Amino acid sequence: MAKKAAAVAGPERGAKTRAIKEYLEANPKASPKVVVEALAAQGIQVSVGLVSVTKYSKKGKTGSTGATGAKRGRKPAAGPATIEDLIDLKLFANKLGGIDATINLLNKLAQL
Numbered sequence: 001m002a003k004k005a006a007a008v009a010g011p012e013r014g015a016k017t018r019a020i021k022e023y024l025e026a027n028p029k030a031s032p033k034v035v036v037e038a039l040a041a042q043g044i045q046v047s048v049g050l051v052s053v054t055k056y057s058k059k060g061k062t063g064s065t066g067a068t069g070a071k072r073g074r075k076p077a078a079g080p081a082t083i084e085d086l087i088d089l090k091l092f093a094n095k096l097g098g099i100d101a102t103i104n105l106l107n108k109l110a111q112l
Contacts, residue, residue, distance in 0.1 A: 032051035
């Protein structure tokens with residue numbers, strides 16, 4: 001049965017995306033709906049979703065980060081804390097009701 005699907009003639013892999021990119025290069029401000037209509041007039045059937053993904057995806061993206069890519073979560077601090085950072089933190093903790101209240105709030109935040 002897999003051979004039957006391969007026997008069906010269709011556009012070359014990536015042809016629709018290539019057509020979308022070419023149209024967007026010539027008309028960068030065109031909305032996805034306009035692109036779909038223009039390509040339909042050329043005999044190329046594409047969905048609004050495919051146009052949107054092609055138009056608005058980040059250029060140069062190589063795919064998922066995988067196991068060796070960037071980790072999710074908090075970014076490390078830029079460097080050691082300065083005295084100004086500690087003073088700011090103390091003032092912030094006082095606004096929240098003290099250090100114990102701040103710790104409780106941070107623990108609740110970590111559970112989200």
